[in-house]
Amino acid sequence: KNExxxxxxNLTAQEGEFITINxxxxxxxSALHWLQQHPGGGIVSLFMxxxxxxxxxxxxxxxxxxxxxxxxxxxxxxxxxxxxxxxAVVGNEKLTFGTGTRLTIIP
Amino acid sequence: xxxxxxxxxxxxxxxxxxxTLSCSPISGHRSVSWYQQTPGQGLQFLFEYFSETQRxxxxxxxxxxxRQFSNSRSEMNVSTLELGDSALYLCASSLVRGAxxxxxxxxxxxxxx
Numbered sequence: 758k759n760e761x762x763x764x765x766x767n768l769t770a771q772e773g774e775f776i777t778i779n780x781x782x783x784x785x786x787s788a789l790h791w792l793q794q795h796p797g798g799g800i801v802s803l804f805m806x807x808x809x810x811x812x813x814x815x816x817x818x819x820x821x822x823x824x825x826x827x828x829x830x831x832x833x834x835x836x837x838x839x840x841x842x843x844x845a846v847v848g849n850e851k852l853t854f855g856t857g858t859r860l861t862i863i864p
Numbered sequence: 865x866x867x868x869x870x871x872x873x874x875x876x877x878x879x880x881x882x883x884t885l886s887c888s889p890i891s892g893h894r895s896v897s898w899y900q901q902t903p904g905q906g907l908q909f910l911f912e913y914f915s916e917t918q919r920x921x922x923x924x925x926x927x928x929x930x931r932q933f934s935n936s937r938s939e940m941n942v943s944t945l946e947l948g949d950s951a952l953y954l955c956a957s958s959l960v961r962g963a964x965x966x967x968x969x970x971x972x973x974x975x976x977x
Contacts, residue, residue, distance in 0.1 A: 788963070798901075798952050800968040843907065850962035851920050852897075854907040 760784050763844050763855035771863055776831040778858045780844030783825065788847040791818050791829050794857070795840045803829070803842075836862045865890060868957050868969035876975045882943040885972045889936050889957030895919075896938040897966065898930060901952040910953075913938050914961040942974075950976045 761782045770776055780789070788807040794800045804811050804818040806827075811818050815834075820827040831838055839862050844855040869888045877883050889896050898910040909922040913932035930940040936957075942949055952973050956966035 790963075790966070792968075798954070798971045798973070800954060800956075802966055802968070805965045845907070847963040849920070851909045851912065851922065852899075852907075852963045852966075853909070856906050 759856070760848075760853050761844060761846055761855040763842075763858050765858060766856065767859045767861075769861045769863065770834055772835060774834050774862075776834050776838070776860065776862075778829045778842050778844075778860070780827045780829070780855055781825060782827075782844075782846045782853075784846065784848050784853070786846040786848050787850075789820055789827050790845040790847070790852065791827075792843040792845060793840045794843060800843075831860075834862045836864050838862050868955060868967050870953075870955055870969040870972050872972060873970065874973050874975075876977060877945050878977055879945055879947060881945050882941060883945060883974060884939055884941045885953055885955075885974075887938045887940075887955035887957075887969055889938070889955075890967055893957035893959055893967070894936050895958045895961040895964075896932060896936065897956045897958070897963070898938070898940050899954045899956065900924075901954060901971075902948075902950070907954075910940065912961060912963075919961055945976045947976050950974060 791803040815832045817830040841857040843857045845852040895914045897912040912920040932938045952971045954971045956968045
């Protein structure tokens with residue numbers, strides 16, 4: 758069993774829909790990252806959080822340390838949000854990654 | 865401020881050869897981490913350098929090594945290349961060490977034939 762599990766693996770939605778991507782982990786962590794990877798490989802860091810909730814524009818990330826679970830929400834989704842979203846946890850000062858969620862937003 | 869740069873962007877090598885990849889961090893960032901991304905294993909941590917010292921290492925064989933220079937630029941080297949080393953190699957820089965907020969470079973895509 759992977760230390761970091763993401764669901765769903767693939768998600769297709771219509772433009773404007775509310776999107777939720779989930780991340781569960783089985784190890785003790787000091788923080789959790791949400792990353793976005795576009796075709797071609799470039800990775801952008803969206804959030805780093807260790808408790809509670811963070812918001813940036815249409816993106817919201819939450820974490821529940823007790824339940825070892827984090828969610829990434831996208832409100833009013835847009836085709837430009839189409840990308841792979843990766844959850845990564847910080848343990849022993851290094852990142853362990855989930856397998857990613859491929860999101861496709863249809864106009 | 866310039867972002868993280870990696871050279872070369874694409875590389876084709878033959879089994880048994882060695883390769884050196886380069887990463888220039890954002891100015892002022894002293895930590896450089898390296899990652900390997902493959903379709904089968906996903907993203908995996910290789911190592912982190914901070915102030916010219918390797919501070920952390922992932923679960924990779926000794927064929928994978930790296931170094932960091934006084935200007936924080938980093939190189940990673942893979943010796944005796946295997947087909948399975950074909951991957952996208954990403955580096956990321958950060959102000960402080962220990963998997964803090966990271967800024968990723970565009971990656972070097974290595975193909976081993």
